[in-house]
Amino acid sequence: MESLDAIDRRILLELQRDGRLTNQELADRVGLSPSPCLRRVRLLQESGVIERYAAVLSQDALGLPITAFARLTLISHGSAVVDEVEERLRTIPEVVEAYLLAGDDDYLVKIVIQSFAAYEDLLRRELRSIPALASIKTTFAFAVTKPQSPLPIPPR
Known part of the structure; x- marks a missing residue:
């Protein structure tokens, strides 16, 4: 547009x-x-300005009170490695967002899950099984201080 x-x-x-x-x-x-x-x-x-329509669901009402942000670092950055990691991340339902980063870490991954025990299981079963990962650093969110809000629409 x-x-x-x-x-x-x-x-x-x-x-x-x-x-x-x-x-x-x-x-x-x-x-x-x-x-x-x-x-x-x-x-x-x-024109693609509106990509899709969706409902915003309540994590708590669905029994998903834990939000984790995992910072992933890759062993190497070859095209095949990056493709494999991204494909694996797309297949994990608990991974609700994943961002390719510039800086010390390669990806920032947002995970919503039922419990800390379920996160540990996900870590063992899914994330640590990705051979291209050198490290995983996790931070847990205590609360949402600003929920997802409308995008700012630039002036002309």
Whole structure:
């Protein structure tokens, strides 16, 4: 998408706050009639600005109160090694986010899990079984001080 105008930015902000808005509700909130609003949403989807829609679930309600951040360091950085590590991380359901890093560590991995014992099992069964890993350093989060929030939408 070439550039976002003020209405596009309002549409994106409203949809990030509540992706279940009807087109009529969204149109009312951004000051458009329904037809142009729907056209703009479709353009935002087609251009890839809107990737997908999802529900935000409660970790606690699902019995997943533990959030761990694991910093992984690789033995080597060859293409095949990196591909293998990334593929393995994608197959572990408890790994909900993984980031390739610049700096001392190679990956930052966010893990949500039922208990510390379950984390230890995951560590032994999944993470330590990745042969390319040189080290795993884990930090546990006590609380969320700022939950995932809408992305800031840059001005023109």
